Amino acid sequence: MPAAGRDHPNETPVRHPPLKIGTTTATKHTYELADETDLAPDLVRIAMRSFDRQWLISDSRVIDFGRPALWEAMQPDQLFLNQQSSHEIETGPAIVATSLLPDTHHFNGRGGKVMPILHPDGTPNVHPRLLAYLAAELGLDHVTVHDLAAYAAAVAGHAGFTKRFTEELLTPGVRLPLTRDSALWHEAVQLGKRLLWASTYGERYADPEDGRPAGDVLFPLGDARRLRYDQHVGAEVPAEIRYAEMTGTLHLGGGHVSPVPAEVWNYDVGGMQIIKKWFGYRKANPNSRKTSPLDDLHVESWPADWSRELRELLSVLRRLVDLAPAQQDLLDRVLAAPTITTIDLEKVGILPVSDKARKPHRRVVLPEAGEEA
Template sequence: MRKVVSEALGNRPARLVQIINETEPQKEFARYGFRSFDRQFLIADARVISDPRPKIWNAWGKDQVYLTAPMDLAPSIGPALTMTALPPDKHHYSGRGGHVFALWKDAAATDPNISPTVLTQLAKTYGAPVDPVDVFAYVAALLAHPAYVERFRDDLIQPGLRVPLTADAALFAEAAKLGREVIWLHTFGDRFAGGHPAGAPRVATNPPTVPKGGAIPSTPDGFPDSLDYDAAARRLKVGTGHIDNVAPEVWAYEVSGKNVLRQWFSYRRKDRERPLIGDKRKPSPLGDLQPEHWLPEYTSELINVLNVLTLLVELEPKQADLLKRVIDGPLIPASRLGGGVR
């Protein structure tokens, strides 16, 4: 409260005033990647953030992508890593630890966070220069789906994700293209949207929809406190409201033991005393400051999440097949590489 904090968050200048003596109204709010597929808002002021990590904020820009993954324990189920276009929370991946890898070291996206040795070796192998973005997308294609975790479960007992690098130029190009699609979905359409309609991704046929009579009440009395699923009707039940065309795989979607929909809802339900967070600390009194009813933007964002998860589930067979072909084909030995994403 009395400490002077000089850390700036990106282009937001630091307020060199003790927070206890602050007299100016707070005007700086920012969206950030709170958890995988969960975008929230925070006060963009290092004085009120326990671990602001200015290096991450300073590297954020319109072309930045952050990859988050567990490096001190093995992923248990679901994708081995996830992506966000927003500055990520320390526990973004699954609510417990994790590591952040940025595509670019700078906000202008001119300095790639890929080892030059890797880029040089790949260029020699494929006979042409390699775009750092394609390396990042390749990793997303091979690791951001459940088949990677299942295939390497025994190897992943020793923490740390390892990426099989194909020596086949055509297969690398195929993976990079697919990986851009994966990142487009993980970032809710904010990155690599070329060829797609503007805005958040949408399922083309039978998308998740709030049908007539299924609206989630926006009154205090109707504030939803339960989330359930009707498999026969393919219906997500949110309090007394519901959303149709939700596949069982979407309802069950997990990131290393954390069900995405249940965790997302736990921060927006009426009773938030015990959200599905990674630790067991007593909830902060700040948690009592919340809307008195379900907000329309909650429904809009939930529809966004359901569309993204639906499209990711549809991509999983392609990713699994690609991973198999990479593993079965010629690989570049790790001894030729001096490092990867840093």
């Protein structure tokens, strides 16, 4: 995947540039970039790093190392689970999730392994017999791939899992304990839905009746956790960010926002501190690696949308921090109860997974009437 462009300076909270959900490839053109006359490029929002949403120019002429299978997988109900498969991790959640097209280094800036839960054709990206097997073992009518993703997020998407399995994670890759207890399964799925709703900024697993409105992760008015700008950032792009633990205040240049618990400020994924990383891309002198003169282009004033995005980011992290104790308790009970083992899955032919089964199931696009096949 390519690196993403910086956030679009003209973005507003209400009207975003059109997202090409379901787009199978970056936009292709028949002429050279030097001959381009259109001043409005196609933009797609992507997941640059964990919990960091940025904008990408969706144009094959400016994208290096695009991954067609990943673009093809984009669809309205898609969810990407990501883990660190190249390096060991010692802190933060073992898996993270996004509904957006993820960058190669989305997890923590050091590679990773992305798994879309749906194939490009919309079928579940798991062994064809796994979901039915889980349903039978748990005594349920059915198990969906979205249930399985929620279960995985609840069990492994918190720092307690990483701490508990630090030695096992020295060999990169998450080994997920699958409970045989239907009550624990149900509890994990419900907990995971809340976590994935927050992780995707309300784009997935929305349920207003359960306090999960679509597309809005900010805490409601009257909630003590609702963030406020005690002093707005202003027009000048801040050069530094700092945290005052005594007051729970985050300072960006002359602006400051609160309440921000220390656990939110310190939240990390594989050692990458989320808030510092997010700010590093946007500060007056960005930290991003410079590979061309284009990297010297940056905003001349702080966009108001970035202030809202920061509130959304802090709200997401606060929700994840608040869910972590319940996730830790759940993990302890899952490990203390009977689980489905590797041997169990091998006996029914679900493991090992064949190379053929790992290949994406692509859509079949039939020609329009009158077109040549």
